[in-house]
Amino acid sequence: MNHPMFTYDARMTELVLDFCRRRLALDPVPLDYGGLEPPRQGALDGLITEEGRDAEEVLGIFVDELSTSILSTDCSRYMAFIPSAPSKASLLFDMVVSSAAYPATSWFEAAGVVVAENQALRCLADLAGLPDGSGGCFVAGGSAGNLSALVVARETAAARGGAAVHRARVAVSEEAHASVQLALRVAGMEALVVPVADHRLTGAELATALASNPASHDVVAVVGTAGTTNGGIVDDLAGIGAVAAEHRLWFHVDGAYGGAALLSPGKRGLFEGISLADSLVIDPHKWLFAPYDCAALIYREPRLASDVFTQHASYLDVMHEEDQAAEAWNPGDFAFHLTRRARGLPFWFSLAVNGLAAYRDAVERALETARQAAVLIDEAPHLELIRPPELSVVLFRRPGWDAAGYRAWSSELLRSQRALVTPSAWEGEAAARFAFLHPDTSIDLVREIVDSMA
Numbered sequence: 001m002n003h004p005m006f007t008y009d010a011r012m013t014e015l016v017l018d019f020c021r022r023r024l025a026l027d028p029v030p031l032d033y034g035g036l037e038p039p040r041q042g043a044l045d046g047l048i049t050e051e052g053r054d055a056e057e058v059l060g061i062f063v064d065e066l067s068t069s070i071l072s073t074d075c076s077r078y079m080a081f082i083p084s085a086p087s088k089a090s091l092l093f094d095m096v097v098s099s100a101a102y103p104a105t106s107w108f109e110a111a112g113v114v115v116a117e118n119q120a121l122r123c124l125a126d127l128a129g130l131p132d133g134s135g136g137c138f139v140a141g142g143s144a145g146n147l148s149a150l151v152v153a154r155e156t157a158a159a160r161g162g163a164a165v166h167r168a169r170v171a172v173s174e175e176a177h178a179s180v181q182l183a184l185r186v187a188g189m190e191a192l193v194v195p196v197a198d199h200r201l202t203g204a205e206l207a208t209a210l211a212s213n214p215a216s217h218d219v220v221a222v223v224g225t226a227g228t229t230n231g232g233i234v235d236d237l238a239g240i241g242a243v244a245a246e247h248r249l250w251f252h253v254d255g256a257y258g259g260a261a262l263l264s265p266g267k268r269g270l271f272e273g274i275s276l277a278d279s280l281v282i283d284p285h286k287w288l289f290a291p292y293d294c295a296a297l298i299y300r301e302p303r304l305a306s307d308v309f310t311q312h313a314s315y316l317d318v319m320h321e322e323d324q325a326a327e328a329w330n331p332g333d334f335a336f337h338l339t340r341r342a343r344g345l346p347f348w349f350s351l352a353v354n355g356l357a358a359y360r361d362a363v364e365r366a367l368e369t370a371r372q373a374a375v376l377i378d379e380a381p382h383l384e385l386i387r388p389p390e391l392s393v394v395l396f397r398r399p400g401w402d403a404a405g406y407r408a409w410s411s412e413l414l415r416s417q418r419a420l421v422t423p424s425a426w427e428g429e430a431a432a433r434f435a436f437l438h439p440d441t442s443i444d445l446v447r448e449i450v451d452s453m454a
């Protein structure tokens with residue numbers, strides 16, 4: 001007889017699938033914030049017992065006590081941080097991935113997963129103009145992608161007899177994402193912080209910093225950001241790429257948020273030079289409508305990454321045997337991880353079902369919302385647009401407000417379930433910030449929010 005944990009339970013299956021059906025059918029998805037309180041104290045006391053409990057009871061506790069304290073980042077009213085907006089197709093296919101422990105580490109176990117994930121990666125590599133032969137894997141997030149890429153940069157420099165590994169530095173702009181600095185700390189590297197005049201790292205600024213800094217001979221890589229998280233600003237990738245080539249530096253492009261805008265013909269020019277990248281990160285769980293957690297990590301020469309990350313052990317060697325098919329590809333070899341979920345499949349399914357035109361259109365909608373929001377802000381006598389949006393982030397000020405003023409306004413918007421818009425800062429001063437991403441965020445709502453600041 002099956003162990004009870006492994007016996008199909010029709011009732012529990014219906015309960016859970018029914019919950020999923022109702023969640024998927026929510027229209028609109030509410031912000032879903034039960035209040036400013038965390039879950040009720042003691043709500044889970046004694047829940048885990050020797051005997052276990054009825055699934056309906058536990059699901060009920062999740063619905064009543066926990067789900068009420070979880071914001072829906074996929075709500076079109078969510079405009080803080082970087083939202084998420086998984087397509088229905090991607091959410092459904094995530095459930096397929098969850099219906100089994102699909103392996104996704106090696107060709108040996110999961111060639112069927114690998115070819116689909118690689119098709120989705122190829123699609124992104126083509127958008128960025130990366131050559132045939134480039135490739136990588138999906139990792140949990142941009143942070144994991146940045147860390148893995150920068151470690152490959154360092155190890156490659158060492159293997160090529162460049163800077164001493166123990167002193168390796170990476171040139172970064174002060175606007176680079178916090179995860180880049182964190183990656184350097186984790187990997188025991190240091191940053192050479194390049195001052196930037198206008199929040200956008202240029203090739204000239206990189207060249208000046210390299211020429212004037214005595215530590216520059218330890219620099220092994222440079223990070224260009226394709227869409228800063230706070231301002232949506234794309235660095236001068238062509239200029240940085242040229243200086244990187246001249247100095248034989250690894251060129252990593254962090255497009256975790258902004259890379260999706262490669263889909264927009266009107267924005268492509270901003271990304272000129274992205275095709276020079278040695279490694280590139282784009283998060284489908286941000287602006288490519290996939291559920292968490294899914295970040296694409298692509299290397300120009302994937303072999304350099306597998307040389308660093310392939311884990312060898314007697315029980316694993318069967319995965320790397322030479323007699324494998326020529327197209328054998330082990331996602332586990334291309335980042336700091338081994339066992340992994342088939343996290344690229346929901347994105348792949350959604351791309352295939354919806355088609356690129358739908359993706360392009362959804363990205364364009366957020367860009368258009370940002371353009372229209374900027375006009376509204378510009379025209380509002382009580383507000384000040386900080387700079388015209390390059391992508392879908394809009395920074396602006398409410399003269400007269402200090403940080404507490406922004407916080408009070410933001411809390412009230414959330415309390416009334418109208419929107420999540422959180423304050424940020426710009427050049428040391430408090431500021432307001434919209435991050436648009438959901439194609440259904442309405443300009444009427446944006447107008448209402450703008451008016452609420454009068």
Ligand SMILES: *Cc1c(COP(=O)(O)O)cnc(C)c1O
Pocket residue numbers: 082140141142143144177179225227228229254255256257258283295
């Ligand atoms: C969000 C973001 C990251 C971090 O990505 P996670 O998926 O949250 O780990 C890195 N870089 C940029 C530019 C980002 O916007």
